[in-house]
Amino acid sequence: MTSAATAAKPMRYPDTRSREVMTKRAWWLVVLNLLIPGSAQVLAGNRKFGRFGLFCTLSLWVVAIVAVVAYLLWPAPVITIATNWFTLTAVQVLLALYAVLWVVLTLDTLRLVRLVRASPNARLGVALFATLALVAVAGTAGYGAVVAGSARGTIGSIFAQTAPVEPVDGYYTFLLLGGDAGADREGLRPDSTSVVAVNAETGKATAFGLPRDLDPVPFPEGSEMASLYPNGYGYEDDCDVDVCQLNSIYTEIQLKNPELFPKAEAAGSEPGIEAMKQAAEGATGLKIQYYVLVDMQGFATLIDALGGITMTPTQRLPMDGDEDLNDVTEWIEPGKQVMDGRTALMYARSRHSTSDYDRIARQRELQDAMLKQFNPTNVLLRFQEIAAASPDVVKTDVPQSMLGYFVNLAGKTKAAGLASVEFVPPLIDPTEPDYGLIKQTVQDTLWPPTPTADPTDAG
Secondary structure, eight states, rough: OOOOHHHHTTTTTTTOOOOHHHHHHHHHHHHHHHHHHHHTHHHHOOOOHHHHHHHHHHHHHHHHHHHHHHHHHHHHHHHHHSSSHHHHHHHHHHEEEEEEHHHHHHHHHHHOOOOGGSOOOHHHHHHHHHHHHHHHHHHHHHHHHHHHHHHHHHHHHHHBBBOOOOHHHHTTEEEEEEEEEETTSSSSSEEEEEEEEEEETTTTTEEEOTTTTTSSSSSOOTSSHHHOTTOOOOOOGGGSSSSSSSSGHHHHHHHHOOOGGGTGGGGGGOHHHHHHHHHHHHHHHHOOOOOEEEEEHHHHHHHHHOEEEEEOOSSOEESSSSSTTTTTOEESSSSSSEEEEHHHHHHHOOOOSOOHHHHHHHHHHHHHHHHHHHOOHHHHHHHHHHHHHHHHHHHEOBBGGGGHHHHHHHHHHHHHOOEEEOOOOTTTTTOOOOHHHHHHHHHHHHHHHOOOOOGGGGO
16 A cells, blocks of 8 residues: 555555554544444445445434424424324334444444554453444444334323314313222222313313212213113112212123123223213213223332332321231331332222221322323333333323323423312212212312402492
């Protein structure tokens, strides 16, 4: 090789007799391969292959930058597009291909480096740096491909393929059910029932808690449940199960009268859930648009997938034992602590030494804590565990096409906070419920009456 070529293009035509030159060149190539994959080949190897690597690298950067900018400007549409089946599939394939490309580029860069020509003291460092960079970049791209595939499967299994609906009077409404399919029960029975109304503009949310022993329960006029129970579910003990109360409605319809709602499953729901929607509508006067069912048996798995949840109990609660607190071996002590899934589940479910209404309040407290602590960081870090747990824990008929909008709205809800109104004593007696008061309370909470001017203040 001529000295002129060596001087003009030291990367492509280096002085291979100089260990100092070859060492510097080696470091330059491996660093460039990390920062701008493909550049090492353009400078010192197959230019055509290098240009292909550069094109892929720059394309990836451009897509990432455009996606970030678009998310900052239009978060809801970007999330909707990003959670689409086609988009997630494309991302999975492209990231997998990029991971393979980067492995090939790195191995080719190590060939171009000619380690045997570099200083003996630098050879291990150069090789180790290149290897760690390979693991970091290719591993990240590979993990991204796995996450994209998991997200596609999880989203498809949880969310419905139905058409979106508009908010009603400025609010989206959700029936939030905490299901408990215990070993001593026939089928699942919702132990906690709430109607959550979310302001479509501000994200401000209010949860209206309905006690599980509400009896009787009215239904909207002309509804399927009103045709079955025109006077209300449980009126004069009229029902088809042992106990006539709100949380029995799901079980009865699901097991004994599913034909009332023949289109439920096609809409991503269940007959029992549609019956519970009508019960919630009859009780609150709100039109229920969507449901979210959280299976308490799998709830612990989701908490563990999130890495635990921080709670601050104010009283000592038993983890086991009977209603007389016999055979208690574990307690939940008062004070701030990080609860694992099992502890959090017992905190939400514990009945002994406290009332049903205390339990409802603890469940609401747990829901609020999850809303605050469920953030993008811990979701991303533990996505695989969460994805594995979610299909067994959460069911909903929220359309997949609305996911972006609701994720964006949830961010506003997290900032605005979740208020709650519990229809329990002393406000409401579940055995003699005043539905006029319940409906008026809902109306006054969501649409506060405008204060009227006092005539005595005039002049």
